[in-house]
Amino acid sequence: MNPETFSGDSVIDAVSAVFMVVGALMSLAAAVGLLRFPDLMTRMHAATKPQVLGLFLLLFALGLQMRTWWVWPVLVVAWIFQLLTVPVSAHMVGRAGYRTKHLHPELLSTDELEAVVQQAAGKRGFTDDDGDEATAGR
Amino acid sequence: MMQLVLAVTAVVLSLAAGGAIIRIARGPSLLDRVLAADVLLAIVGAALCIDMAANRHLNNLMLLVAVSLIGFVGSVTVARFVADRREKTRES
Numbered sequence: 001m002n003p004e005t006f007s008g009d010s011v012i013d014a015v016s017a018v019f020m021v022v023g024a025l026m027s028l029a030a031a032v033g034l035l036r037f038p039d040l041m042t043r044m045h046a047a048t049k050p051q052v053l054g055l056f057l058l059l060f061a062l063g064l065q066m067r068t069w070w071v072w073p074v075l076v077v078a079w080i081f082q083l084l085t086v087p088v089s090a091h092m093v094g095r096a097g098y099r100t101k102h103l104h105p106e107l108l109s110t111d112e113l114e115a116v117v118q119q120a121a122g123k124r125g126f127t128d129d130d131g132d133e134a135t136a137g138r
Numbered sequence: 139m140m141q142l143v144l145a146v147t148a149v150v151l152s153l154a155a156g157g158a159i160i161r162i163a164r165g166p167s168l169l170d171r172v173l174a175a176d177v178l179l180a181i182v183g184a185a186l187c188i189d190m191a192a193n194r195h196l197n198n199l200m201l202l203v204a205v206s207l208i209g210f211v212g213s214v215t216v217a218r219f220v221a222d223r224r225e226k227t228r229e230s
Contacts, residue, residue, distance in 0.1 A: 017143045020188055024147040024154075027181045031157025034177060040169055043161075047173050050154075050180040055206075058187035065191045074196075078203050085210035089176070092217035097169050100220065 012064050019061035026054030039104045040097040044090060051086050055079060140192050147188050155181050172216045179209040 026049045033046020059075040097103060098113060105111065158181060161174035183205050186198040 013139060016191060017139055020143050020191055021146055021150075023184060024150040024188065027154035027177075027184050028150045028157075030177050030180070031154035031161075034161040034174055035157050040167065040173070043170060043173055047177045047180075050177065050184055054180065054184055055187070058184055058191065062187055062191040065194055066196070071196065074199060078199065078206075081203060082206050085206060089210050089213040089217070092214045093169055093173060096217040096220050100167075100169075102167050102169055 012067075016061040016064035019057045019064070023050075023054045023057035023061065026050045026057065030054075039107065040102045041094065042107075044094060044097075048086065048090065051082060055082055144188070144192050151181055151185050151188075168220050169217065172213050172220075176209050176213050179205055 030046050030049045033049075034043050037043045037046055056079055059079055063072050063075050155178060158174045158178040162171050162178070165171040165174055183202050186202050186205070190196060190198050
């Protein structure tokens with residue numbers, strides 16, 4: 001076999017091409033999940049795929065394509081920034097969804113927050129804004 | 139090979155963006171729309187990444203970070219306000 005066709009360059013190209021296609025498929029998986037899942041919580045599960053794993057794969061492909069070392073810290077910073085912000089926004093959306101009853105309780109296999117809500121409601125009289133103690137200082 | 143990858147990813151990302159836009163259009167609640175808009179921003183970021191990787195430049199990197207920042211701020215803000223509004227309507 002011609003050594004030129006099997007050099008490290010083409011191997012790097014192939015790996016980054018595979019990563020790009022798989023990273024794009026993560027977005028498609030998120031869209032399919034958004035369309036087919038029944039309620040907000042399950043859709044949130046699907047929506048995380050392109051935000052973390054998809055971005056990781058695409059940034060990895062970008063770093064492989066650039067063929068330089070100095071881009072890797074920049075890409076790692078971009079990915080870590082995404083890792084820091086995605087859980088916060090998912091927490092806020094999930095909390096708002098739980099408190100406004102945007103979920104099907106019969107679909108949940110376990111609801112650990114239910115007991116906490118009941119306990120807080122019993123302790124303080126009924127106000128139904130159980131989560132506001134954590135944010136009252138803002 | 140890069141042309142083939144570009145074509146495949148363009149088709150896949152277009153389908154994904156279409157699905158997210160359909161969910162934005164008919165999402166039953168505001169939170170579903172926020173979530174779908176977040177996914178749409180992630181798809182835009184993926185397209186920026188693929189453009190950078192295929193053409194071997196880094197011009198869009200700051201734009202990528204800015205897009206993810208906008209998604210974060212937007213979804214947190216909307217989730218915060220939807221909680222407040224629904225809380226008031228339920229109490230009254």
